[in-house]
Amino acid sequence: xxxxxxxxxxxxxxxxxxxxxxxxxxxxxxxPDTGEYVWHYQQTPGDNWDxxxxxxxxxxxxKIGCEARKLILHAPKNGFFFVVDRKTGEFISAKxxxxxxxxxxxxxxxxxxxxxxxxxxxxxxxxIPSAHGPRNWQSMSFNPQTGLVYMPVQNVPxxxxxxxxxxxxxxxxxxxxxxxxxxxxxxxxxxxxxxAAPSTYLVDGIVQGVxxxxxxxxxxxxxxxxxxxxxxxxPGVDRGGNIPNLGYSSQAVVSNxxxxxxxxLARNGMPDFMGKLQPADxxxxxxxxxxxxxxxxxxxxxxxxxxxxxxxxxxxxxxxAAAQLPAAAPVDPNPS
Ligand code: HEC
Numbered sequence: 001x002x003x004x005x006x007x008x009x010x011x012x013x014x015x016x017x018x019x020x021x022x023x024x025x026x027x028x029x030x031x032p033d034t035g036e037y038v039w040h041y042q043q044t045p046g047d048n049w050d051x052x053x054x055x056x057x058x059x060x061x062x063k064i065g066c067e068a069r070k071l072i073l074h075a076p077k078n079g080f081f082f083v084v085d086r087k088t089g090e091f092i093s094a095k096x097x098x099x100x101x102x103x104x105x106x107x108x109x110x111x112x113x114x115x116x117x118x119x120x121x122x123x124x125x126x127x128i129p130s131a132h133g134p135r136n137w138q139s140m141s142f143n144p145q146t147g148l149v150y151m152p153v154q155n156v157p158x159x160x161x162x163x164x165x166x167x168x169x170x171x172x173x174x175x176x177x178x179x180x181x182x183x184x185x186x187x188x189x190x191x192x193x194x195x196a197a198p199s200t201y202l203v204d205g206i207v208q209g210v211x212x213x214x215x216x217x218x219x220x221x222x223x224x225x226x227x228x229x230x231x232x233x234x235p236g237v238d239r240g241g242n243i244p245n246l247g248y249s250s251q252a253v254v255s256n257x258x259x260x261x262x263x264x265l266a267r268n269g270m271p272d273f274m275g276k277l278q279p280a281d282x283x284x285x286x287x288x289x290x291x292x293x294x295x296x297x298x299x300x301x302x303x304x305x306x307x308x309x310x311x312x313x314x315x316x317x318x319x320x321a322a323a324q325l326p327a328a329a330p331v332d333p334n335p336s
Pocket of ligand 1: 223224227228229230231232243244246248249250253254257260261265268269270271273285
């Protein structure tokens, strides 16, 4: 029986003296009759980035060189795709499937070659992939006829940042990897990207959209990633959960963002950012959120991030009674 596991991710807090943390962020083989340990392979020694190894595994029988091998194919959150011998735990290969900057690859023994920035603590850095993971619980599949593995991935950096020209790249991609050597064979965009082209549009002669300064978008991304995405998700990407995705929040909400950020919803579990963020930050956040909303709303209709609910404060006084929303479509609370 083989299980993958994770760990709370602040390595320094977990292990102030350092060390790999034996068997954490690892594949671990146990004898199901006795519970006895058989082998383990640690994918992320001394994990500091929430790179869990709990993602689904595929068991495949393949030839490596001339030898028939019983394998595990696995793509955990750390951005690499692994081929491991499932009888012995021997590492065979690891190749990255998304952009990765914490490790440049794996050595022949299966240990990651960490980059210089991987554990920098004295200044802000962006680590890719993020704690969201390029992959998570979503299944992947293997076709023995093509020898390819198919998996959905996303590219989202983590907010350890101080870099004005990093690219926010929360795009969804579908990637096929060669199961024998992990090489990327092809990839396709899934159409759920949030790299929004700022735009406005007219419905019945009324301009839709909250005006914003395009130059603010890049900084808005950084602020949103650092302060908002952990609860609200990436705007316009994941819609689920009880906390609204701001990419689908109404214009009334976006144009009054400061009220929401500075205390109005504190009773409902939304933090009060008073003293932590400035009014200028609100404009930057607005630019990013509205840029995303412009990209997603025309497809969705004038949406609300509240599952099944009406946006707060709609219609905004500036648009008046003419700007009524179509009735909100019922949202299945347990989408399949
Ligand atoms: C700790 C979690 C958390 C964080 C972090 C957080 N929020 Fe919220 N936010 C919430 C919750 C919970 C609600 C829903 C409250 C409710 O249902 O009334 C909410 C609601 C909102 C709403 C209303 C959305 C709507 O469509 O009704 C806005 C706008 C908002 N938050 C903006 C932000 C911004 C901007 C940031 C980052 C600067 C942020 N939030 C960070 C938890 C959070």
